[in-house]
Amino acid sequence: MSLEEYIERHTTPEPEFLSRITRDTNLHVLNPHMLSGQVQGELLRMLSRMIRPSRILELGTFTGYSALCLAEGLAEGGELITIEHNDELEDTIRHNLSLSPLGAHVQLIIGDAKEVISNQLSEFSHQLSAVSDHGYDLVFIDADKREYCTYYDLVFPLVRPGGFILADNTLWDGHIIDPDYDKDKQTLGLREFNSMIANDKRVSQVILPLRDGLTVIYKHPEQ
Numbered sequence: 001m002s003l004e005e006y007i008e009r010h011t012t013p014e015p016e017f018l019s020r021i022t023r024d025t026n027l028h029v030l031n032p033h034m035l036s037g038q039v040q041g042e043l044l045r046m047l048s049r050m051i052r053p054s055r056i057l058e059l060g061t062f063t064g065y066s067a068l069c070l071a072e073g074l075a076e077g078g079e080l081i082t083i084e085h086n087d088e089l090e091d092t093i094r095h096n097l098s099l100s101p102l103g104a105h106v107q108l109i110i111g112d113a114k115e116v117i118s119n120q121l122s123e124f125s126h127q128l129s130a131v132s133d134h135g136y137d138l139v140f141i142d143a144d145k146r147e148y149c150t151y152y153d154l155v156f157p158l159v160r161p162g163g164f165i166l167a168d169n170t171l172w173d174g175h176i177i178d179p180d181y182d183k184d185k186q187t188l189g190l191r192e193f194n195s196m197i198a199n200d201k202r203v204s205q206v207i208l209p210l211r212d213g214l215t216v217i218y219k220h221p222e223q
Contacts, residue, residue, distance in 0.1 A: 007039055008038055008039060011038060011039050011042050012042050013038070014038050014041065015100075017068070017099040017100045018038075018041060018065060018068065018069070020099060021035075021063055021064065021065050021068075021096045021099065022035060022037065022038075022065070024063075024092075024096075025062075025063045025065070028092075029062075029063055029089070029092065034062050035062060035063065035065050036065050036066040036069065036168075037065075037211070039210065039211065040066075040168075040210060040211050040214065041065060041066065041069040042069075043208075043210060043214070044066055044069040044070050044140070044166075045069045045070070045072040045073065046073075047073070047138075047164075047166070047216070048069070048070045048071070048072055048073025048074070048138065049072060049073035050073070051073060051137055051138055051164060052073055052074075052075045052137075053073065053074060053075065053078060053136070053137030053138040054074070054075045054077070054078040054079075054137055055078060055079060055080075055081075055135070055136045055137055055138075056070050056071070056074065056078070056079070056080040056081070056136065056137065056138045056139070056140070057080075057081050057082075057083075057136045057138075057139045057140070057155060057158070058070065058080060058081070058082040058083065058139075058140045058142070059082075059083050059113040059139070059140070059141050059142060059143040059151055059155075060083070060084065060085075060113070060140075060141070060142035060143035060144075060168075061082040061083065061084035061089070061093055061108065062084070062089065062093075062142075063089060063092055063093060063096055064082075064092075064093045064096035064097050064103075064106075065096070066140065066142065067080055067082045067097070067106050068096075068097065068100050068102050068103065068106070070138070070140060071102040071103075071105050071106055072102060074102075074105055078105060079105055079106075079107060080105055080106045080107070081106075081107045081109065082106060082107070082108055082109070083109045083110075083111060083113045083116050083117075083143075084108065084109075084110055085110075085111065085112050085113065085143065085144075087110045090108070090110050093108055094108065113143050113144075113147075113151060114147065114150055114151070114154065117154045117155065117158075118154065135157075135158050135159050135160035135163065136155070136158050136159050136160060136163060137159075137160060137163050137164070138163060138164050138165075138166070139155050139158070139159055139163075139164070139165045139166070140165075140166045140168070141155070141165065141166065141167045141168065142167075142168040142169070144189075145169060145172070145186040145187075145189045145190050146185050146186055146188075146189035147189065148167060148189055148190060148192075148193035149189070149192055149193050149196055152165070152167075152193065152196065152197070156202075156219070159219050160219070161219060161220070161221045161222065161223050162218075162219060162220075162221045163218075163219050164216065164217065164218055164219070165203075165217040165219070166214060166215065166216055166217070167193065167197075167214070167215040167217065168212065168213075168214055169190065169212045169213060170190055170193070170194055170207055170212075170213040170214065170215045171207065171209060171212055171213025172186065172187055172190050172212065172213065173212055175187045176190055176191060176194065176213070194207070194215070197215065197217060202219065202220055202223045203217050203218055203219055203220060203223075204217075204218045204220070205217045205218070
């Protein structure tokens with residue numbers, strides 16, 4: 001038994017609707033490894049339960065697995081906005097969200113995350129003021145790895161003081177420290193992002209060596 005198998009066996013199993021999404025994604029969607037999966041999904045659920053966010057923003061929906069995990073911890077009346085660039089996944093995402101009552105709290109936007117946030121910043125700000133006077137409680141970044149720094153700069157002002165940003169894939173299957181990937185644009189984007197966060201005095205952060213690396217970022221209350 002591998003250590004990964006041991007961890008999976010000793011982690012809470014997926015609920016039926018997430019198990020169904022896992023199975024269908026592996027059968028019908030390209031690059032199914034992009035799915036968060038049981039262990040990371042359970043961590044997302046736990047973090048969301050601990051934070052009890054009223055407002056969540058997710059960049060990169062894929063097939064909706066992580067959105068439903070994060071929605072688990074929403075405060076009463078809360079909402080999760082998720083942005084997915086690949087419009088070919090829209091029908092799959094909407095179907096998967098419908099498998100759980102949590103899907104009713106998820107608003108899906110199809111488009112480029114940079115453009116959506118930039119073009120609708122005023123609208124988002126209006127929505128935020130209607131739900132929370134201080135912005136998003138939790139942001140999950142899991143989109144184009146080459147653009148993580150840009151995403152971070154865009155969403156940081158929208159995160160409430162004392163809020164959290166989660167960034168997925170920040171170890172990039174070990175490529176982050178592998179010189180063979182010194183010219184790979186996704187690896188370079190993630191290295192730049194990790195350095196940016198490490199030097200940002202407005203936040204505290206930790207990289208969890210879970211799966212492909214998950215960085216938990218805490219925005220200091222005075223920011």
